[in-house]
Amino acid sequence: xxxxxxxxxxxxxxxxxxxxxxxxxxxxxxxxxxxxxxxxxxxxxxxxxxxxxxxxxxxxxxxxxxxxxxxxxxxxxxxxxxxxxxxxxxxxxxxxxxxxxxxxxxxxxxxxxxxxxxxxxxxxxxxxxxxxxxxxxxxxxxxxxxxxxxxxxxxxxxxxxxxxxxxxxxxxxxxxxxxxxxxxxxxxxxxxxxxxxxxxxxxxxxxxxxxxxxxxxxxxxxxxxxxxxxxxxxxxxxxxxxxx
Ligand SMILES: [Ca+2]
Ligand SMILES: [Ca+2]
Numbered sequence: 001x002x003x004x005x006x007x008x009x010x011x012x013x014x015x016x017x018x019x020x021x022x023x024x025x026x027x028x029x030x031x032x033x034x035x036x037x038x039x040x041x042x043x044x045x046x047x048x049x050x051x052x053x054x055x056x057x058x059x060x061x062x063x064x065x066x067x068x069x070x071x072x073x074x075x076x077x078x079x080x081x082x083x084x085x086x087x088x089x090x091x092x093x094x095x096x097x098x099x100x101x102x103x104x105x106x107x108x109x110x111x112x113x114x115x116x117x118x119x120x121x122x123x124x125x126x127x128x129x130x131x132x133x134x135x136x137x138x139x140x141x142x143x144x145x146x147x148x149x150x151x152x153x154x155x156x157x158x159x160x161x162x163x164x165x166x167x168x169x170x171x172x173x174x175x176x177x178x179x180x181x182x183x184x185x186x187x188x189x190x191x192x193x194x195x196x197x198x199x200x201x202x203x204x205x206x207x208x209x210x211x212x213x214x215x216x217x218x219x220x221x222x223x224x225x226x227x228x229x230x231x232x233x234x235x236x237x238x239x240x241x242x243x244x
Contacts (some may be wrong), residue, residue, distance in 0.1 A: 043120045045192070048209040049100035050076045060084070060092035060106065068193075072111035078103045083139040083149070083203065093203040095135040099175050104207035107196050108139070109152075115160065115193025118211065120184045125214040128156050128163075128192055129179040133205045136172035152202030156180035157193050166197055169204060181214055 046067035047053075053076045055061045062075040070076075077094035085091035091108035098104050105114055120126070132154065140146040149171040155162035156178075164180025184190060194206060 042213065043118055043126070043211055045116055045118060045209050045211060049098070049207050050103045050105050051101040053103065055103060058094070068114055068116045071113045073108040074112040074114050075106055076103055077106040083135060083137055085139055085141040087142055088144060091139060091141055093135045093139070093205065096133045096175065096205055099131040099207040104205050107204050107206070109201055110196055110199035113157065113160065113193060113195035114206065115157065115191045117189045118192050119189050121187055123184050123186050125181060125183055126211055127179050127181050127214045128209065128211050129177055130194065130209045131175045131207045132167070132169060132178055133175045134169040134171050134173045135203050139201065147201035149202050150200050152204045153197040154194050154204055155197060157195050158182050159191050160195065162195070171202065175207070
């Protein structure tokens with residue numbers, strides 16, 4: 001009889017609600033943890049903004065060690081430096097403030113590429129992105145001469161093969177974000193990067209590379225994983241409330 005007559009106080013109801021939440025808490029935490037592990041283990045670039053290389057302010061280095069491989073004129077700069085050269089294959093520019101950190105990559109004209117081996121834990125669709133910018137003016141390359149800078153062109157690459165659309169950048173273009181989508185057929189290591197396509201005189205600077213799954217399934221998994229039990233719990237509360 002007591003159970004039928006008793007009207008639960010607000011404190012009792014609040015206590016029950018907390019109790020239900022606590023019962024769900026380990027499940028929710030477990031789901032969050034499981035998804036966090038997946039996120040932590042997602043493919044990622046090492047030093048995506050070229051900050052680990054030692055280079056003086058206004059200077060230029062062509063690293064032979066570290067996570068990235070640099071070819072032809074490609075190297076790392078720390079602003080600010082005008083369009084500069086000590087000879088063919090040693091030509092650089094650092095006229096822009098970095099997008100990220102203190103440094104970025106510099107390339108001059110054709111034959112240049114920058115790439116890094118990346119471990120992909122799962123097959124699927126991915127998107128690589130980077131910021132690119134191109135200075136204007138001219139460059140004097142001893143003893144070749146002085147050249148007026150024109151349009152530059154680059155591609156993102158997978159295993160040094162172009163992926164996505166070629167991008168043309170006019171001289172005097174400030175940082176813009178560029179992307180290319182690609183497919184990873186099986187888990188493993190794949191070389192990701194960029195390469196300059198055309199041989200006419202131009203600089204392209206690169207900073208803040210990133211790789212993401214397309215779409216980002218883990219975020220959706222997380223929303224669904226947390227959302228479904230919450231919806232179920234709310235439905236359970238509603239039914240319980242109706243029966244009571
Ligand atoms: Ca940087
Ligand atoms: Ca070059």
